[in-house]
Amino acid sequence: MSKEELKIGEISKPRYEFRTFGRDFSGAAARMARLSVPVPEKVWVRQSVETYIISRTNDVNNTKIRDGKMDIKTFVQSVDGLEQWNPLMKGEFPIAASVLRDEVFPAFKVEGLPLLDRESYTLEEFLQIVRNHPDLQAARVEKIRRGYMVNGAICETGEVYINGALVQTINAESTEVDDIKKTVKECGLEGVENINYLQAIKRVTGMIDKPLAN
Numbered sequence: 001m002s003k004e005e006l007k008i009g010e011i012s013k014p015r016y017e018f019r020t021f022g023r024d025f026s027g028a029a030a031r032m033a034r035l036s037v038p039v040p041e042k043v044w045v046r047q048s049v050e051t052y053i054i055s056r057t058n059d060v061n062n063t064k065i066r067d068g069k070m071d072i073k074t075f076v077q078s079v080d081g082l083e084q085w086n087p088l089m090k091g092e093f094p095i096a097a098s099v100l101r102d103e104v105f106p107a108f109k110v111e112g113l114p115l116l117d118r119e120s121y122t123l124e125e126f127l128q129i130v131r132n133h134p135d136l137q138a139a140r141v142e143k144i145r146r147g148y149m150v151n152g153a154i155c156e157t158g159e160v161y162i163n164g165a166l167v168q169t170i171n172a173e174s175t176e177v178d179d180i181k182k183t184v185k186e187c188g189l190e191g192v193e194n195i196n197y198l199q200a201i202k203r204v205t206g207m208i209d210k211p212l213a214n
Helices: 026-035 097-108 123-132 177-186 197-205
Strands: 016-022 046-055 058-066 069-079 082-092 136-150 153-162 165-174
Touching: 016 177, 016 197, 026 136, 026 153, 026 165, 026 177, 046 197, 058 097, 058 197, 069 097, 082 097, 082 177, 123 136, 136 197, 153 177, 153 197, 165 177, 165 197
Parallel strands: none
Antiparallel strands: 016 082, 016 165, 046 058, 046 136, 058 069, 069 082, 136 153, 153 165
16 A cells, blocks of 8 residues: 655644754754755745643643634654654634533643633633643743655744744654654754653743753
8 A cells, every 4th residue: 555645734644743842953954955845835934823731740632722723632652752643622712611621621631620610711711720720831832834845754944932932843744654764864863852842841941850852
């Protein structure tokens, strides 16, 4: 059976991903750009502002909010150091209290479910609940991303501002593990720690005491 040909911006079956964060990946980024085949103009440069909700007690569910919509992905497995994540839920603000109670807060894996005495909550009302919980934190994440395609893997480099702190990121993802491993090697990223957004935000904000990749 032939492997699936990935297209940037289109939905495919669940992918595996290598991603890392640090202060400088300029050499690897330059190689990625040179190795890339032409990609659609719409992914040359993309910018977004998102809010991630991080929890001291959760590393398996990744919650982010963009343009008033909530997206939660859940960790499935790790294969050769590459992570696979699947969609867990999608929601839009204002969001029903029943969804917060039954789907969102269980994903945070925290104790002490807040009192939800309204039928629905706006984004700001939800964020206030997050701020009031001792094990939760909202982080503003601004992204400037440049898209590439190397060895059939969807790739990107970018600058990420986490609560205003600038870090660099570089990634490769595909449904095919070997395509990612080849790309990581050719870009000079072998041996670099795979760090997802949850872990990067926790490290930058001091929720966990651990450095980034460089």
